[in-house]
Amino acid sequence: MSKPKFSETASSESVSILFEIKFFFTSVRTTIFLLFAIAVGAIFGTVIPQGESLDRIAIFGNPFLFRLAVIMDLNNVFRSWWFVTLLSLLTLNIFGCLFQRIPLLLKEYQGNNTKMSFLFSFSSSLGAAELSDQLLNFGRAVMGSRAKVTESSGMIKYKWIRQKFHLLGFPFIHVGIIVILLGGLIGSLWGFKGHTLISEGETSHKFTLVPSEETQNLPFSITVDNFTLLKYPTGEPKEFRSDIRLSKDGKDIKTGSIRVNHPLTYEGISLFQADYRVIGVRSVKLSFKSRDGEPEEKIVDPHRQIEVPGSQTKLKIMSLNPGTIAKGSGIQVNVVGESQEPKSLSIYEKDTKPLDVDGTEIRFLGFTPLYATGLQIGYDPGVLVVWLGCSLLVLGFILTLFTNLQRLTVEIKPSKGATGVVVSGRSRKLRREFRERVEQELARLTDLKPKDRHNL
Numbered sequence: 001m002s003k004p005k006f007s008e009t010a011s012s013e014s015v016s017i018l019f020e021i022k023f024f025f026t027s028v029r030t031t032i033f034l035l036f037a038i039a040v041g042a043i044f045g046t047v048i049p050q051g052e053s054l055d056r057i058a059i060f061g062n063p064f065l066f067r068l069a070v071i072m073d074l075n076n077v078f079r080s081w082w083f084v085t086l087l088s089l090l091t092l093n094i095f096g097c098l099f100q101r102i103p104l105l106l107k108e109y110q111g112n113n114t115k116m117s118f119l120f121s122f123s124s125s126l127g128a129a130e131l132s133d134q135l136l137n138f139g140r141a142v143m144g145s146r147a148k149v150t151e152s153s154g155m156i157k158y159k160w161i162r163q164k165f166h167l168l169g170f171p172f173i174h175v176g177i178i179v180i181l182l183g184g185l186i187g188s189l190w191g192f193k194g195h196t197l198i199s200e201g202e203t204s205h206k207f208t209l210v211p212s213e214e215t216q217n218l219p220f221s222i223t224v225d226n227f228t229l230l231k232y233p234t235g236e237p238k239e240f241r242s243d244i245r246l247s248k249d250g251k252d253i254k255t256g257s258i259r260v261n262h263p264l265t266y267e268g269i270s271l272f273q274a275d276y277r278v279i280g281v282r283s284v285k286l287s288f289k290s291r292d293g294e295p296e297e298k299i300v301d302p303h304r305q306i307e308v309p310g311s312q313t314k315l316k317i318m319s320l321n322p323g324t325i326a327k328g329s330g331i332q333v334n335v336v337g338e339s340q341e342p343k344s345l346s347i348y349e350k351d352t353k354p355l356d357v358d359g360t361e362i363r364f365l366g367f368t369p370l371y372a373t374g375l376q377i378g379y380d381p382g383v384l385v386v387w388l389g390c391s392l393l394v395l396g397f398i399l400t401l402f403t404n405l406q407r408l409t410v411e412i413k414p415s416k417g418a419t420g421v422v423v424s425g426r427s428r429k430l431r432r433e434f435r436e437r438v439e440q441e442l443a444r445l446t447d448l449k450p451k452d453r454h455n456l
Contacts, residue, residue, distance in 0.1 A: 025096035034090040041086065045077030050211075076211055079188045087188075091181040098174040105167050111148075111159060111407065117431040118438070119424040128414040131421065132156060135410050141441050143408055156412040166403040166428060172396030179389030186382030192216075194377040198224045199279060200370060203247075207377050218377070219267065220248045227276065227371040240276050242373040258375065268379055275374035281320050282370040284331060287363040289354070297365065305336075311358035313337045320367065321346060331364055404429045408438065 024030055073080030107113050124131055135158065139147050143160035150157045194216065196207040205221040208214070226243040239259065246254040246266055256264045263270045281302045289295040290310040300306055305316040314336045321330040328349030335357055336342045347355050347364040354361035405428045413420040423442070427434035 022096070025093050026100045027093075028097070030093050031090070031097070034086055034093060038083070038086050038090065041077055041083050044074060045083075048074050048077065050076060050078070084185060084188055087181050087185055091178055091185070094174050094178050094181075098171060098178075101170065105170065108405070109164055109167050111161055113407075113426075115426060116424045117426045118435045119422070121420065121422045123418040123420050125418060128156065128412055128419050131419050132412060135412065135421070138441050139408055139410060142438055143406065147410075154414055158410040158412075160406075160408040162406045163403045164405060166399055166405040169396045169398075169400030169403070172392050172399060174396075176389045176391070176393030176396055179392060180386050181389075183382035183385030183387075183389055186385060187380040188382075191378070191380040191382065193379075195274065195374065196222070196377060197277065197372050197374050198222060199372040200224050200227050200282070218269065220246045220253060222246060222271070222375070224373055227373050229276065229371065240273065240373075242273060242375070244271070268381060268383070270378045272376040272378065273373070274376040277372045277374065278369045279372045280370040281317075282368040284317055284367045285365040287354075287361075287365055289361040289363075291359050295361075295363075302367075308357050308360050308362070310360050311337075313358050315357070315362075318344065321348070326350065329364075329367065331367070406434060 069075060072082060077083055104113070126134075136147060139158055139160050143162050145160055145162060147158040147160050150159070192209060194207040194209045196204060198204045201224065203221050203223040205218045206215055207218060209216055223245040224242055225245060228239075228241045228243070230238040230240070232238050242258045244256065244258060244264065245252050246264075254264070254266050258264050258271055258273045260273050263272045265271070284300045284302050285297060286300050287295050287297050288309045293310070296309065298306075300317065302317040302320075305314050307314055316334045316336075318332045318334050321332055330346055330348035330351075332344060332346050334342055334344055337358065345355060347362060349364050349366060351363070354363045356362075406425070407427075408425040409423070411422040413422070423438065425434060425438055
């Protein structure tokens with residue numbers, strides 16, 4: 001009676017599946033595919049506005065696009081589940097390629113790799129001892145170091161290895177890429193990005209997460225002491241700067257200025273200057289001139305009622321009017337006299353005639369706006385990890401590009417009437433130049449004639 005075959009089939013299928021998984025994670029094709037997919041995802045993240053509400057996509061009225069945007073997190077590509085999955089797979093793939101290559105690197109480092117760039121042999125009438133001295137001088141001239149000597153069954157073997165640290169370039173590059181990807185994953189999973197709007201003179205410790213719009217608390221408070229806006233002659237913004245203080249438990253812990261591309265960082269949380277808004281008027285500059293007096297300029301608090309000099313009339317600024325190019329900016333004021341009904345009047349910066357209130361001429365000279373500064377808040381715990389990965393990557397490229405592993409082996413085989421010699425070597429780069437150097441030094445430091453040499 002024959003034995004059932006299903007156990008053997010199941011075992012072979014499991015081996016086949018394991019082989020496919022191993023092939024996937026160690027294949028260069030997988031690396032190319034994942035890099036292409038990540039590049040396409042990065043294009044989506046660049047073209048599609050990130051951090052925006054999905055309601056904007058819903059405006060187009062296409063249910064399919066809206067469902068696709070929700071499922072694929074197209075408004076938050078770099079933190080989406082599929083982009084993180086691609087980065088994770090690429091990390092595993094690069095680790096698999098490195099793991100597969102490590103045994104070969106160790107074998108090469110220990111000098112046990114038999115792969116050669118060249119090999120040739122010759123015979124000489126000299127004795128083994130005399131020939132050994134010449135070949136040691138030859139090897140020292142080529143490699144610049146002492147040889148490792150081994151003897152077995154009358155055969156003498158000299159081995160020189162130079163710049164073995166060249167082999168570290170490959171693992172450093174791969175480990176650097178893995179560390180960079182891990183840093184990106186850490187930032188995607190545990191980092192955050194948000195926005196806050198704080199008025200001059202105000203303090204806040206709250207911010208809004210992007211894109212969820214949730215309100216969160218910072219571990220410290222932000223006080224905006226001053227906001228400065230510089231403009232070009234055309235009126236376009238030239239520079240805007242926020243002078244801030246960070247405080248914790250009632251104590252100031254850090255002060256500084258934030259400008260565009262010049263953030264302030266504390267405990268890994270960076271504050272970037274993003275935008276600004278005019279939210280009100282800080283002060284108004286007015287000119288008062290009585291019939292017999294000189295003009296007098298005053299800085300007026302827009303929230304307080306003031307008396308017009310030389311009269312019992314009171315004036316309060318109600319609102320700011322942006323005006324027109326011809327009139328300039330202006331204000332609307334409420335004028336209240338003792339025996340008069342309240343009146344609402346407008347004064348513009350470029351008015352040719354001043355406003356007359358009980359014989360006092362009033363002119364509007366300008367205003368100082370009250371700003372609110374918009375700060376972008378970012379926290380990325382993977383930054384230091386990424387910097388470490390970049391350092392390893394750069395070091396790996398330096399070792400790969402500017403060093404070269406070279407190995408030279410000489411075997412001396414004494415025999416009756418002649419001594420056989422086999423010279424072999426390997427160079428990771430400049431193979432032709434290395435071989436020519438070996439042949440030149442052999443011809444110069446030994447008594448061999450060209451006819452004695454037989455290339456294989």
